[in-house]
Amino acid sequence: MxxxxxxxxxxxxxxxxxxxxxxxxxxxxxxxxxxxxxxxxxxxxxxxxxxxxxxxxxxxxxxxxxxxxxxxxxxxxxxxxxxxxxxxxxxxxxLPRPDALLHAQDKQAMRTRLGALGLPQPRWAPVDSISDVEAFGLPCVLKAATGGYDGRGVWMIDTPADAQTVLASGIRLIAEERMALQRELAVQIARSPSGETAVYPVVETVQTGGICTEVLAPAPHLDPATADQARRIAETVATELDVCGMLAVELFQTSKGLFVNELAMRAHNSGHWTIEGARTSQFEQHLRAVLDYPLGATDLAAPHTVMANVLGGAPGGPRLDERLQHLLADDPGARVHLYGKAVRPGRKIGHVTVCGDDPDLLRRRALRAAKWLQEGE
Amino acid sequence: MxxxxxxxxxxxxxxxxxxxxxxxxxxxxxxxxxxxxxxxxxxxxxxxxxxxxxxxxxxxxxxxxxxxxxxxxxxxxxxxxxxxxxxxxxxxxxLPRPDALLHAQDKQAMRTRLGALGLPQPRWAPVDSISDVEAFGLPCVLKAATGGYDGRGVWMIDTPADAQTVLASGIRLIAEERMALQRELAVQIARSPSGETAVYPVVETVQTGGICTEVLAPAPHLDPATADQARRIAETVATELDVCGMLAVELFQTSKGLFVNELAMRAHNSGHWTIEGARTSQFEQHLRAVLDYPLGATDLAAPHTVMANVLGGAPGGPRLDERLQHLLADDPGARVHLYGKAVRPGRKIGHVTVCGDDPDLLRRRALRAAKWLQEGE
Missing domain, CATH: 3.40.50.20 (Rossmann fold)
Known part of the structure; x- marks a missing residue:
């Protein structure tokens, strides 16, 4: 104080x-x-x-x-x-307390717990040998149990030789079935120590090379029953794991329904849209939650919001300041967030958000803006 | 750089x-x-x-x-x-350059210049003796030519004795006619060194004891011709005075039309609503303007926005942290901005903004929120 x-x-x-x-x-x-x-x-x-x-x-x-x-x-x-x-x-x-945070640190602990809660998730198993992987079945996904992010620590495995390479690293691994996805969704939810929760509208996330590159809020054409199910999954995880603060639940949408992919117990890239697109941003909401303040409204502040990540582009070309000025001239309604990082290829250096009525137009604007900042053209 | x-x-x-x-x-x-x-x-x-x-x-x-x-x-x-x-x-x-800033520093310079530009303003005169004030006519308003803000440096004068008290201070003064106001309006406009301008929708400002306590955006029931005139006045001031950065033009609305009250060449209290209520906040816009970046869109981000200032309340009562929690529980959609200042009675310590469809409801919410923070009840 x-x-x-x-x-x-x-x-x-x-x-x-x-x-x-x-x-x-x-x-x-x-x-x-x-x-x-x-x-x-x-x-x-x-x-x-x-x-x-x-x-x-x-x-x-x-x-x-x-x-x-x-x-x-x-x-x-x-x-x-x-x-x-x-x-x-x-x-x-x-906050979140270590007992809760464990499930965002350790995928094996997370999968074990979600299984016990009966939540839908990909078939999975801990593996530490080639025979474990073959018993699980190929093709599959191998994931580092701890330490992965943004596509790191995740390997698509087609052959025993692929698996052997990953196993040789000696890190603790789990295998997961490779699902046929329709798309990926995410839900942001806040929970405070006193048990209050506030869930945001379900969004669609678009991944490129394992990195989230676009978020569409709300998820276009999502049927209400699936949206309800996604929010109920988030509520269950938040409450049963005693999460305090923001929780992001990443989901696979498939022809067989929803499956939990990952959890993050903090503000998350899939929630950056809330700065302009929701009445309360995930960042303020996280502060309110960990302080046990009453939570803020999660309503949409605009009918549609699209967020696009900006990755560092190849060396050369105009300076970031010049790229920024081109973008601002090109789209006076784009909201830019730069992270003050030195530019390195593939590194997340910022994001751009646009709000409005027409989701297809917003998506074109967001991608065009991100491309300007990334490539300078 | x-x-x-x-x-x-x-x-x-x-x-x-x-x-x-x-x-x-x-x-x-x-x-x-x-x-x-x-x-x-x-x-x-x-x-x-x-x-x-x-x-x-x-x-x-x-x-x-x-x-x-x-x-x-x-x-x-x-x-x-x-x-x-x-x-x-x-x-x-x-930026703004000293030649421009002078008109926000010195009311006599401002009045002289606006008069030369033919812009509507209250009848005024420099005064430095009781005979000057009597020649100007009573009742009137006396204003310190420099250094005033938030109602300081402004005196309502009914009698020669009132004037004598102010004159005795020895500060440079101007007299202005006391106008019968319907209400006060304000316009935010940004101008960059390259001459680009971007004007925001006209707002109504509500003053209490010389301090702006509420801003209604856009100004309710403002006829389009008056709104156009207000924006044209702001454009003229920005361009003719070579303003760079944000300019706030405070206006009196009277039965005889609009009259320029004050100028500020910076972000201004009457523009705080833009953080949530406009596509680009006045704070980002000021940065863009002084950097000669392309200016941001000034569209409304919500149909209506109301901002209420929070003044420090009387000593005693709950701590600010407790007041804040009550407010957040009472109105989960209110956006709070606290300035990190020690609480002193009457000092601006923050503001609250609400966005939505119903201006009357928004006004009640904003005032209720500000009252909670101010009085703790």
Whole structure:
């Protein structure tokens, strides 16, 4: 609690773009986000005051960081369980709690738990040998149980030789059936320690090379029964896993129904559309949830919203500043969010959001805007 | 220009709530606002990194601050003309330029110039003696030519004795006729160095004790001809005075038509509604304008938006954090902006915005929300 402003201080472990956008939301709530950064040049560290430099794997760094925070939460899910459990034992309010966060850190724990809850998910099994993989059946998907993101830690396996290469890495793996997808959906839901939940409209996510490149809100032509089912799945996961904060549930839509793909217990790329497209952004909602503030309205603020990610383009071409000016001239209604990162090919350096009435037009505008920033043409 | 991000650095002189909200907008554009603060506890200084501490009246402090900025602009209009002219002579890009800013700093210069442009304004005269005031006629309004804001520096004069009290202060004054108002209106317009302008819909402002307490966007029941006239006045002022950045034109609506009340060459309280209510906020638009970026769309993002200011309430009662939680529970759709200031009676400590279809309902919601934060009940 800050004595001058009479308002709390939220600490976020990690200083990427999620922390950066959370800082914007914290400012509106009268606060200033405290971030733990590994490097002073990180996305949130360059826009927030009093950044703490430290290692999220180091208990002493975490302890020192947590000291002045009302609550500690996450920009990413890579903080070790034992460190988090120690902080909690020492009285730090860590949200989501380690018991919940485990399911976003460890796909095997997540699959085991969702199975026990009877939620629909791809057929899966832990595997640690080629015979396990062959017993599971090919083709399949191999996933690193921990540490993967944005398509890393996920391998499409067609042959035993493919599997052998991945198994040789020695990392803990699970196998999942490769499903025939109609498309991918996602649901954002917030839950507070007192048990209040607030679920956002279901969105469609478009992936390219394992990276989410587009989000369409609400998901076009989604039948109400499927939308209800998606929201019920999110409610069940949030409540049964005792999530506090934002939860993103990524879903496969198939001819056989919905299946849970991944969970994230933080603001998520599939929820960036909420900054302009919903009455409350996922970033403010996460702060409200972890502070046990009443949650904000999740209504749509526009009939349709499309978000497109901007990836760093190939070296050369116009500077980012020039690309930005071209885009702003080309589409005065586009909302740009740049993450203050050095441009590297394939790295997420920002996103663009457009709101309006015509989803097809919005999609063309969003992709055109992202392409301008990415390729400078 | 920041080497890592390939993006410019805007410096803002002053670190109040306008700078605070401009920092939020700068983050989206991939930047981080650089602010010159008088005290490390100021609104923007507590949320922005690398704040420079210094005196906005001190040329050396201004020089040191301007050194690493692509462009220097303002949170307030109190920076001395001679200091600004020196900076410009030394090659600093100061926007709005001193020649333009003068008209927001000095009401006598403003009235003289608007008169020369043939724009409608209250009858006025410079006064420096009781005989000047009596020659002008009573009742009237006396205004400090420089330094006033939020009702300070404005006196309603009914008798020669009232005038004598104000004259005794020795400050430079102008007299203005006291007009019979139907209501007050305001127009936001942005203009960039290359001459592009973008004007927002005309809003109604509601003043209480000289302080703007409510803004209704768009102005209810405004006839299209009057709205056009208001926007044309704003265009004329922006262009003829060579304004760069945001310009707010405050207008009196009377039975005899529109009259220009005040000018501000920066983001302004009457434009806070644009954060949620327009496609581009005045804060982003100001950055775009002073960087000579293409300007953003000024369309409404919702049919109606109402903004209510939150003033510090009387001492005692619940802490701000508790008041905030009550408000968030009471109205999950209200958008809160707190300025991170210590609460003092009558001080602007935040504002609340609501968007929707029914302007009367929105107004009740906005006032109720502001009252919660102000009075804790």
């Amino acid at each position: 800050d004595a001058a402003t009479q308002l709390p201080t939220v600490g976020m472990i990690g200083a990427g773009q999620l922390a950066r956008m959370t800082h914007q939301a914290a400012i509106a709530l009268g606060q200033s986000l405290r971030v733990l950064a590994g490097d002073p040049g990180e996305s949130a560290a360059v826009v927030a005051p009093a950044t703490t430099l430290g290692d999220y794997r180091d208990l002493d760094d975490l302890r020192a960081f947590a000291k002045d925070c009302t609550v500690v939460t996450f920009d990413h899910e890579h903080v070790p369980q034992d460190a988090l459990r120690t902080l909690v034992a020492e009285g730090v309010d860590v | 920041d080497a890592a991000t390939q993006l410019p650095t805007v410096g803002m002189i002053g670190a109040g709530q306008l700078a605070r909200m401009t920092h939020q907008a700068a983050i989206a554009l991939g930047q981080s606002l650089r602010v010159l603060a008088g005290d490390p506890g100021e609104s923007a200084a507590v949320v922005a990194p690398a704040t420079t501490l210094g005196d906005y009246r001190d040329l050396d402090d201004l020089r040191a601050f301007a050194k690493d900025c692509t462009v220097v602009t303002f949170d307030h209009e109190h920076v001395p003309q001679d200091a600004l002219r020196t900076l410009v002579a030394e090659g600093v890009d100061v």
